[in-house]
Amino acid sequence: MKKLISLLLSVVIIVFLPNNTVYASENRQKIIIGNEEFYLITSTETISQDGLQNITDLHTKTETKTTTIVDASDNPLWSLSITATFIYDGTMSQCVACSHQTTSYNALWTTKSSSCGRSGNYATASAIVTWTSPTGSYDYNYSVTISCTPAGVIY
Numbered sequence: 001m002k003k004l005i006s007l008l009l010s011v012v013i014i015v016f017l018p019n020n021t022v023y024a025s026e027n028r029q030k031i032i033i034g035n036e037e038f039y040l041i042t043s044t045e046t047i048s049q050d051g052l053q054n055i056t057d058l059h060t061k062t063e064t065k066t067t068t069i070v071d072a073s074d075n076p077l078w079s080l081s082i083t084a085t086f087i088y089d090g091t092m093s094q095c096v097a098c099s100h101q102t103t104s105y106n107a108l109w110t111t112k113s114s115s116c117g118r119s120g121n122y123a124t125a126s127a128i129v130t131w132t133s134p135t136g137s138y139d140y141n142y143s144v145t146i147s148c149t150p151a152g153v154i155y
Contacts, residue, residue, distance in 0.1 A: 031069070033131055034138035038077070042067045042144070044154060047083065058087050063154045065146045069109070069129070078102070078109040082116060082125035086148035093121040093148040100125035100144075108132045112139060122147040 029040045047062040063086075068079040085097040100116035114127035126143040147155050 031140070033140050034133050034135065036133065037072060039070050039072075039074075040067050040142075041070055044146075046154070058089050059152055061086050061088070061148065061152055061154065063146060063148075065144050065154075067142065067144050069140075076105040077131075078104050078106070078111075078129050080114070080125055080127045080129075080142055080144055082123060082144045082146055084118065084123040084146045084148075086121065086152070086154075088148055088150055088152045091150050093150045093152070095119070095121055095123045095148065098123035098125070098146075100127075102127050102129070121149075 027042050029042075031038050031040055042065065044063060044065045047064055062083065064081055064083040066079055066081040069077045071077060079102065081101045081103075083099050083101075084095050086093055086095050088094075095118040098116050098118045100114060102111040102114050104110055108131060110130050110132075112128040112130050114125065116123065116125045118124075122145055124143050124145045126141070129140050129142065131138045131140065149155070
């Protein structure tokens, strides 16, 4: 009887508790701003996901994608994050909410403007960052897009 209760409790926990993943992916890309080399590091983190209930139910997933500009020593300088909530059911997906945030880690990097929008199954955050160097000021336009497939896969 104890084994049966333990098994049932395990199934309930697996089925109904949220499934969270930290930093599901990360990539690195070289960029040039004002003749200087910097790198964009993009990471994705699942904030919340409902448990699998019934295949015909709508599921929700909230995920954040962050792109950080770093110098050659991997010191963070500035970042743009987007957080989006999606609904999906295996045949369709839709973005139902999004927000964005810019963060400056260095006084020489400032946000000039930023915005966020959503349409269909994706959301995009855009920003213009200004880097003030000894040789002048340089603007860099960047956007981060996050999408969800009907199966709930974020890309």
